[in-house]
Amino acid sequence: MSRAEGARHPLRLVRASRVITMDGASDSRGGVDAFVTLGERVIAVGDAGDLRGRFPEAETVDLGGGVVVPGFNDAHAHPSLLADGGLYMDLAPAVTRSAEDVRRALAERAARTPDGGWVVGHNFDVSRTEDGGAVDRALLDRVSARHPVLIIHYSYHGAVANSAALAAAGYDEHTPDPVGGELVRDGGRLTGVVWERAWMEGFLGHGSRPPLVPAPTTEARVGSLRRVIGEMNAAGITSICDAMVHPHDWKLYQTARDQGVLTARVGMLLWYEFFDPAPGPATGFGDEWLRFTGVKMMSDGAVSGGTCLCSRPYRGARGEPTGGIQVMPDEEITDVVHRVHAAGARLAVHANGDLAIAKVLDAMERATAATPPRPGQAHRIEHCSVVDGRLVRRIRDLGVIPVPFGAFVRYHGRNLLDHYGPERAARISPHRTFREAGITVAGSSDHPCGPPEPLYALQSLTTRRSLDGTVLGEEERLTPYEALEVYTVGSAAASGEEHVKGRIAPGYLADFTVLAEDPLRADPERLAEVPVTGTWVGGRPVWGG
Template sequence: MTTPADSPAEAPVRIVRARRITTLEGRDTQVFATVGERVAAVGEQAERYAALPGAETVDLGDVHVVPGFHDAHCHPTTLAQTRLRLDLESGDTATPPRARIAARVAATPPGQWIVVERYNPRADPDGRLDRAALDALSAEHPILVIHFSCHMAVAGSRALELGGFHDDGAVPTGGDLGRDAAGRLDGWIYEGAWFDQWYRAAGEPSYLPEDAPGDLLAPLAEVFREFQSFGITSYCDALTAPKELKLYQQAREQGLLTMRVGMLIWHRYARTLRDAGLHAGFGDEWLRVVGVKLMVDGALAGGTCLCQDPYRAETGSDNGLQLMDDAELAAAVLAAHSAGQRVGVHANGDLAVAKVLDAIEAARAAYPESRVNHRIEHCSLVDPALVGRIRAAGVTPVPFGAFVHGHGAKLRGYYGDARAERACDHRAFLDAGVTVGGSSDHPAGPLGPLLGIQTMVTRRTSEGDVLGEDRRLTVREALSVYTAGSAHATGESHLKGRIAPGMLADFAVLGDDLFASDPDGIGAVPVLSTWVGGRRVWEA
């Protein structure tokens, strides 16, 4: 612990005061001290620092200070790229998708790509887009419209051709291609078929036009400000490739990296990490490798996740898709585990979760000396037996925070009442003694951690329905999920998630007391300012 006697003379000293400070390390307090980027003392011990020469007192007043929110699974670089494309969730959202795409076609020279983001077919007043609809807008432009879940896309004929998709072609492993009544491709590209285009292996030509990292710096800085406006101080970018790593490096070199970033590297590049001897946690407090990203099944809200019991999937089949076969999954997990790399495996359905646990249990048995906590991303549909296995294997689930709020009707529609009421079951994990990370999966889900906390506390959907009343958390439990729980998920419990001596001085200032707020209004609690390393990086 840093004391006044050994405080570095060059490090700024601040005494932070507020009506209520929730530390998640013992009792709440009204004061803490920071030296440089770290918390030095909390409570009465912090008062000693006020006597130091140059100590600054920051009196925040009648506010509630909480540890900075840490989103353990989101996609900020995808969001930055979205800002350079046609984003159907921003701008003139009242205009139907076809009309917005037509306007983009008119403004784009023939032959150039038109990439559209965040399409929700269920909200399209003109009906679900398909190949014919896109061809009617333009046969000269390659048009690709990406589903809001990012797990599927719909393409026009020219875009299908550039991707190597043909009416008489084989269905790619781990994916599916939609077809019309005549057996012709209808333009829809699902899961593995889509991801193999989106993240091609190193050395392969890119499917979509590449944005230079320099072009993405300004949009990424805008994303940082948006995240900070929600009180987020750290996040894990849950699907990154070398181009994203270069982008973050440039942002840091140019002084634009105002958030702490962890990265899950797409598994196609895992061997490069292993050959370089890089294990989980390589990096520093600003930019680090969290682990390797794998995907076993599809999307919860997109209706393509792999379940034990059948349901009417979005592809028209009676179940979702398995993106990696069992042998490939087992080999990838074993290779990562043996090298000390954390895996973050996307698995929504209960059958997919079981397959991931099979692979992790086998890897732990083969290399018991490696104790890194592996992750299951989303881990959306589980039963008591799976929860028990998760605890025994030392796995950290990272469920969606606000999906029950944002996609409740879809969950009932796809999976039925019983499964929907147990979706994103933070309660089951906490009751079993399993540490859980908080995540938005933004832009696939709502970003705000406070809305995520509200959803975990109320289990109320945007339609006013309640999914699983007995699955509710307390406010303190939900706050801990989005702070200390997320820090555990990224292997940073020693640095983040609490306001305690030695921890990074990352915190959010809220205009209302979370513990005194109406549970259904937690998402509307104002964020007044966000602080990273003891420095204010955003203010309302």
């Protein structure tokens, strides 16, 4: 190898106190302590002394007492949603702790915005904001009567609008609820709260209707994306599947890659309305840094927001009996599933409630009966939160990969109990049930709907303990090794990349995370506190050392 080739394809021997390879046999024997990388790939794994003898010319990277695991892979997150170019106000509970804080922050933004310009906030969480229920049309009308004001819920399943914003969307007290959405009313008057398609299509646009909410430039978004992915790198994440991209998001990622600021591998799920089977890209199109993973569609509402479609009523977000919201009618679900499946693309269908999951499985079963699946065409159900034994068997028989929430039991446990009651809440995100049925399960934060840190998720998966101390579904607990497998091997399988990701093994990508403690030996109740000391992608450090 010449000096120039060595610079492009460095040969490194990485040594640590322990390397967890996710090779069950090796890890059960205590693991190994080193591996060798050539460029972006691992070429050898084993004992540091043996490898040093085999590769004497390799540069040594000594990680001291650090423990190496395969890079965390978030199979469902939304970094592009957070790449707002600084255009939106951050209304997260840590920033605006009360309804009055929300009003004040938006009023300050309105004072700097020309009359008629939109004032938009996001990351609002009604359940974590003091007097969050008071953030409605009336409060936003107090922000400004000269500006349309819109607050986007952290889940992106709902929003709150003032009178000017409702009028801009064409909504008034006589407007019927759109198909797949809800305009919340109190005594017949719009409260300003809008759910699902009522907000997505009313404010973000649909078909030929342009969006009302202003969009930042691509360059401004690249700066935001760099920050968001940097924060995910700091949590040990090396790969992300962006679970809803539009054409402008595709351009965002391509620009970020061209500028050399993409520090995690990204798979993209294209929103179904933009998928054209004729000239469209095939699943897997792209390379190992940026690729088309599949097609996203959404059948029901949010589990943490109390709007998922269930066969039995529950209390929901407003404390009133509800069966949830069906976002796509049955015929639309069937049509999209058949078109995408027949084109050979991977489906990734958002379905939380058991009724929504059943409808999706109905469509998938009919589609696969009509057109045999292509090799590697494993479809996904995103979230797959509420299931029973029959649904689990159908998921297994179809070879579908569920992508449940990793951290929601811990982070949203209080909401799950309030909305669904203890019996149903204990069965939400049933990772062990899936695994015991022989089903591959992937790891997902759904960030910004939940915290992005995989170690936080590992604590949730192994303890099933919510923030208030309540244990939800003790029988669904995973061992630390199983939880780690979900966020490595499982997530790689969900994007069809299990042959190059999820393990530290010869031929695999040299993507790995360095931890200050061994996650398999740490107290599960404090896994979220284990420090990430380094994140490497393609054999190069992207965070820490």
